[in-house]
Amino acid sequence: MNPVYKYFKALTPDQIKKIDLLQAVYAEWNERINVISRKDMDAFYEHHVLHALSIAKFITFEPGSRIIDVGTGGGFPGIPLAILFPKAEFTLIDSIGKKIKVVSAVTEALQLSNVKAQNTRSEQHKGQYDFIISRAVTTLPLFVNQTRHLIAPQPKNAIGNGILYLKGGDLTAEIQPFKKRVFVAQLSDYFEEPFFETKKLVHLTL
Template sequence: MELILKYFPSLTDIQKERFARLKDIYADWNSRINVISRKDMDAFYEHHVLHSLAIGRFIQFTDGTKIIDIGTGGGFPGIPLAILFPNADFTLIDSIGKKIKVVQAVAEDLGLENVDACQSRSEQFKGKFDFIVSRAVTALPTFVSQSRHLIGIKQANAISNGILYLKGGDITAEIQPFQKTLSVIELATYFKEPFFDTKKLVHLSL
């Protein structure tokens, strides 16, 4: 939890309380439904919460921004971002029902009224959003083809509508088709922990 306060020192009391409770809530659910690897629970705030919040260092979502988290798994990056941006609206989807069950329970436990979670594949989902967020569920070209229909055209933020994709390793080949509409941010510019040395945030305008 100290790690979150290190990089986000101006959280409100309710945000601090929600972030502080996250690990225990996930540990409890993880004992029943395995949504986070056991070894990762030891580095929960670094590997899951802070990693998700990298998007919050790149953009401050305006009030009313509509965001969809595709392939959310146990709720990342959607749940931490929903805590950070209580006046933005988050829809979290995943094709696996038991993971969505956990997400719904976590959101309810924390009193997150800006989170809606449902079981669905992105290709079949309908709606219009300002941003798609995700932690690398597939190669970027495949992800774009499956989800770009969800991006709306009305702009309400400092950066253009599109995909905010958290990715690791060498992404040279998969970003090649999007060079003119894409920017890559090295997360080591935001966070000093070695875990982030190879982690990136990709913003693709759509």
């Protein structure tokens, strides 16, 4: 059974169709442009889709929320979240052009009208977003320096605007500078698979 359906039961037929399509579309593109390691394709839904959707266990994005996925790679966590929140707007950016080519192709294949893909760096990007999402592209303090200009001042969600960062391991030193503004969720609280034992979601209010 697809592990996504174990934890997300209230999906529409359209969302189920898109989630079912994901692996085939990525497998086809991965043959041409390698964005997901071959061994990871075997655990595609657990390691990539479910990992991305852990953010949806932490927050339900309000309609009209603007989210930017920085260093999106092949489109994670942005694309699975865009399927789950069709009324939120997602901008996926990466400095590597061929990765954005894959993201654009997947977006088109899945007919995701709420996703824009751009080949750019966060430092050069202009725009205001409620949340910056990312799967550990660098240390948190460095990531904050590169991206904090993208955060909109007015919150419209249940939690404060800021960064939602997926990362594993010991984060004590990385979150130290942000003390009171940071919350760390253990993904093992959401999912029982061993893969998630050391994985975390950091919410930093900016």
